[in-house]
Amino acid sequence: MDTRPTLAQFISTELLRIDEQVGFDENLLSEGMVDSLGMLRLIGFIQQTYGLQVPPEDFIIENFRTLEVLNDYLHASLKDAGNE
């Protein structure tokens, strides 16, 4: 499963309210992109969509900088959770 298109869609329309889709390798955390409240909403969306809890210690730059790394992280945690 590729989480990138779904999350890109959510970030563009719900968080950034822009027409063009965010790139998979675009830095989501740079100035003017997703803010801290937006990141919390993203976590809520992930939980809702994939039934996955993101523990606080995983809510870090290394896992959330781009859709690429986020996808990798989510896959690893889905595997851990035995859902894949």
Next chain:
Amino acid sequence: MISTLPQLVDRTAEQKPDREAIRFLQQSLSYEQLALRSNSLANVLISEGVKRHDRIGIFMDKSLHTPVAMYGIMKAGAAYVPLDPSAPTERLALILRDCNIRVLITDKSKNRKLQGLREQGISLDCLVGFDNNNDLSSRSISWDTVFAEDSNYVAGAKLIEKDLAYIIYTSGSTGIPKGIMHTHHSGLSFARWAAAEYGLESGDRLSNHAPLHFDLSIFDYFASAVAGASVVVIPEEYTKLPPSYSKLIADQRVSVLFTVPFALIQLLLYGILDDRNFDALRWIIFGGEPFPTPHLRELMKKLPHVRFDNMYGPAEVNGCTHYTVESLSQSDESVPIGPVNDISDALVVNPEGEEVARGESGELLIRGPTMMQGYWGRPDLNRRAFYRRQITDCYDEVYYRTGDMVVQDPNGSFRFLGRKDRQIKVRGYRVELDEVESALASIDDVEESAAFAVPQEDGSQQIQVAVTLKNGKQHKDSDLLAYLKLRLPWYALPSALRVQEVFPRTTTGKIDRRKLQEISLAGKD
């Protein structure tokens, strides 16, 4: 004698050259390196024709180059103007034109925005930090070229304490941002006061969370320079993920953390503070907006060894009152902003301009050495911003009108009650609701518009707007929001927009914004 801000750096560079001046993750600069690099930049700027009192923009993400740019510009005799990297190009162009910026210090990541400035009709003489052929400026110079320049001395114009040091732009009610001018004198006065008041020492490590265009950065950079202390830069990314942020503060052994309540609440709620070791931290200073006491109480409980301080002061006067929170009882609903500091003087006046008795509410007026010179190129605003209290025929005292309503406690401490006008704070940033309305009014099909603040449970305020459209016109909410994004900074964007058939009116026929606000509040649950 030190009479300019860069001399603070040069002094430490002479006395303790190896001391760390700035840290950015794994990289750092010593005071000597910072002094030499800013000398090189100043020499480059001077050879590019920069003269005393010119304005030079800093348009880049936070990095090790940030203080080099600030001090280099000031050493060349010019004033630095920090530009919000996330601001829409239209707003950036307004600022560049307003104070006639001809030279920008920038970086590669701003390429798209720079192109956007070109499309706005901006042309510059020189770009520093981004060596790329583009038609925005006639010349561009890389940092490598800058650092190859002579670094031993600066052959610049003579500067005195009253010369212009920096201009910080803030929201203006008409839609044109206004530039707050500070001299070396006002910057130094504030920095010296702050370093003494908080007992800063050369071993201290001050965080820099605020971007440069936010005046909290003045404390971070200049109070630390007075003490010969180090600035630990918090990169933008870290401010968005509280666990990463808290880890950085702990790992980098930050001892003085100055930021807005919003960021501290995020740290409290999501920063897994219990897992971090904050034994180096001794001050948490907050400002920019009121701190909701339930959250503050909890944060103080988690960090019992840290002293908490509320620093108050509009960018026009820097920090001018402060209050160290020793304890907070369950019944305390707000944190006082404290008494006026030792080097300033305060006056509380009624709408007629008469001083009120202690215990009565009124507008807070401040005078002192940390006060701005005025707004750049805006004599109209300056006439209103300053209150001249005549003492004799040939002498008057000059106060800055803060627009903040306060009441003074019996012990001399002030409490913030609200605004006199329609300015609100969003995460510490000032937003004029009038500015949001004038952005809406500039949309062709908009007939009338109203912006209003909706208080949230966490004590913050949310901007919402309502519009009516001209006869027969139709627009999706998202189209109107997209337009606003081109004109307003992110913190001024409404979180909700609705198109109405008609507006509720007051008995005098004005748009009833209170009613609109009530409708929003009622619709929430």
